[in-house]
Amino acid sequence: MSKILNSEKLKEIKDIEKVLKLLGNKRRLAIIFYLSKIDQAKVGDIAGELAISFKATSKHLLQLFNFDIIEREQKGLEMWYKLSKNLPSNKVNNIIKYISNSLE
Numbered sequence: 001m002s003k004i005l006n007s008e009k010l011k012e013i014k015d016i017e018k019v020l021k022l023l024g025n026k027r028r029l030a031i032i033f034y035l036s037k038i039d040q041a042k043v044g045d046i047a048g049e050l051a052i053s054f055k056a057t058s059k060h061l062l063q064l065f066n067f068d069i070i071e072r073e074q075k076g077l078e079m080w081y082k083l084s085k086n087l088p089s090n091k092v093n094n095i096i097k098y099i100s101n102s103l104e
Contacts, residue, residue, distance in 0.1 A: 016095065022067055023099050027052060028060050032083065032100050035070065040082035069096055 003067045005013075023029060030050055035041065041049075047057035061081055066072045083100065 019067060019095055021067075023065060023096070025060070027056070028064055030101070031057075031060055031064065032069065035081060035083045036100060040073075041080050042080055046081065060082050067096070069100075085093075 023032075027050055031046060034046060034049055043054060043057055043061060043080070047054045050057065052084055061070065061072070065081075068084050070081050071084050073082075
């Protein structure tokens with residue numbers, strides 16, 4: 001009899017756990033909601049909207065960027081962020097898409 005929870009399935013579960021922890025934060029959820037409504041924004045604009053510091057906003061954006069939830073683009077001296085349009089299709093990204101769509 002084969003194991004149901006093989007190493008591949010356990011890795012997938014761990015990946016899902018990581019994204020749920022990432023998205024289990026009201027400020028990161030607020031960033032996703034904000035970007036879903038305005039298309040793209042600078043760090044300062046997002047910080048102002050959330051009423052948190054530029055530094056804290058940058059940290060949240062970096063975490064979302066590292067999970068490919070958002071994209072960033074340098075324009076002059078400013079970094080612009082937007083929701084990623086090309087999330088690969090897998091269970092983790094389906095969770096991200098579901099939560100993002102649920103916030104609208």
